């Protein structure tokens with residue numbers, strides 16, 4: 204039943220009078236306006252129930268984009284082949300910028316760990332090219348929006364930070380119910396166009412927060428991020444020419460974040476101007492970029508050389524004397540990498556989804572960064588918690604950590620908290636005295652803590668540890684003493700603990716299923732390993748893994764994947780991450796008939812998964828109302844968890860055969876049973892989705 208107040212408020216909106224007139228400030232005004240729009244099919248106009256930008260955007264959604272008012276709807280999902288071509292076109296047009304942006308955004312994501320926001324990168328028209336979300340997984344349950352190639356334009360998804368920023372070419376943000384599309388009401392979205400040094404919009408940087416009132420905060424972050432990205436793009440072009448750093452008359456020092464920069468090539472042509480430069484000159488990119496500096500700014504090459512050599516400020520002037528600005532001139536030498544190849548190579552392997560070169564010297568940046576971060580911590584006995592989806596390499600990281608750390612001569616003892624039966628875990632961890640319980644060995648057994656003395660104890664799948672054991676574990680960690688079952692004598696141990704999980708311990712703490720004190724005890728520092736689909740260097744990593752597998756199988760060196768396969772690899776979401784990738788690569792190499800591996804040579808379950816993916820995402824036309832939950836019920840596709848999806852898919856491919864499914868996932872049967880229990884999956888050879 205509607206409350207009298209809301210009823211009154213709605214009536215007030217119906218009359219389209221302002222909140223000031225009606226005196227109703229306490230209600231959720233965008234919410235009431237949205238409900239009114241739902242009832243009437245019209246966008247509210249002429250009232251201040253929503254901000255003017257929102258009212259204008261809603262009017263565009265109804266009048267220009269013909270979107271259904273008051274509905275939840277999914278974005279247009281471009282067909283795979285089409286979006287692949289478009290994304291290629293964007294990458295090609297943006298050249299090195301695309302790969303560079305993608306890598307920079309990836310680095311920015313690290314600043315946002317544990318903050319429940321997702322970062323998006325879209326092409327200038329609003330098609331999603333990168334989504335970094337896994338730390339927070341806030342777009343879980345919104346798979347159609349999260350797909351690469353999803354159309355976030357206003358015409359497809361209704362007003363949202365990314366699409367509206369793309370349309371209006373300006374930064375903008377919306378809180379929950381300010382979105383026209385009901386499917387976005389649980390988010391705040393923000394977007395900021397990224398301007399290349401030549402003045403073109405090269406991408407839209409977006410943010411989605413699950414705090415629906417976070418629009419302003421998100422916009423603030425994006426503005427700063429944009430500054431960093433644009434500065435980096437500018438730095439990238441500034442080679443083989445002169446950089447002018449602008450100073451307004453009277454400024455002794457360049458102003459932070461607004462000094463203004465111009466880059467002039469060795470041929471005297473202006474190649475780029477940053478945003479602050481355009482503002483300082485009160486001009487436009489189109490009037491400057493591509494022009495001769497001598498004409499547009501009144502500085503020729505000899506004057507640039509002289510200013511650089513004498514370190515004197517150079518007065519700028521245009522023929523109409525509109526401004527009087529000074530500049531420091533700096534010589535920017537040619538880069539060696541540019542000299543080597545006439546067309547600059549992409550910055551990262553993924554600048555275009557084409558076959559990358561497998562190189563023996565390729566290093567996994569993510570792994571190396573995690574190792575660097577962890578090595579100092581080990582010395583100082585700071586506990587490390589490694590998080591990330593299944594198959595991202597948590598176990599691999601621990602082994603590398605051990606092999607390169609100060610305890611490498613001492614044991615690394617791993618225990619999988621999910622795989623050991625609940626009643627045995629205590630004896631496994633702490634050991635027991637001979638004959639202390641039925642089935643115990645007469646001589647007793649040293650527990651893992653004692654085995655790991657002076658070494659490292661790796662507690663894998665720590666999120667699956669039972670609550671009472673969590674308390675015992677905490678006690679041991681605090682006291683560094685274990686008491687074997689059946690004994691009263693504590694044993695002192697010196698172990699470094701590294702824990703790993705693919706569950707969100709933070710969320711579990713909030714729900715009360717994981718002890719807060721233990722979480723703090725284990726989480727001295729958290730290392731999050733990103734899923735493969737979010738890594739900008741994923742093609743390079745796949746090429747490297749291919750190299751490793753090819754060597755392991757002693758396959759011919761000339762073996763290659765076709766470009767088409769690489770394109771699929773680039774777009775595939777890799778729900779099983781590196782583990783899945785290694786399996787796919789290994790099987791493909793094993794069955795390869797000639798030197799070129801084509802799509803048909805890929806493993807059958809991978810192809811089935813692709814087909815499944817394409818069926819989910821291939822709707823080219825905007826569905827009137829596709830709510831993600833509907834998709835889940837109709838298809839059995841769990842949108843909330845990639846891991847659940849991988850498990851379900853493996854079970855389906857193996858027709859419920861546990862051993863086969865576990866083999867295809869590269870995990871033990873015990874772990875698979877555990878994962879099935881977690882996701883509510885049954886093993887009766889009928890794959891039933893949870894919920």
Ligand SMILES: Nc1ncnc2c1ncn2[C@@H]1O[C@H](COP(=O)(O)OP(=O)(O)OP(=O)(O)O)[C@@H](O)[C@H]1O
Nearest residue numbers: 567570592593594595596597598599600705781782
């Ligand atoms: N950087 C890497 N280079 C080469 N192989 C890797 C790398 N990272 C992971 N792998 C391989 O991928 C597979 C899965 O890795 P791993 O078992 O470490 O993942 P995980 O995150 O611990 O998974 P789970 O949560 O399911 O236990 C292993 O075969 C591992 O050797």
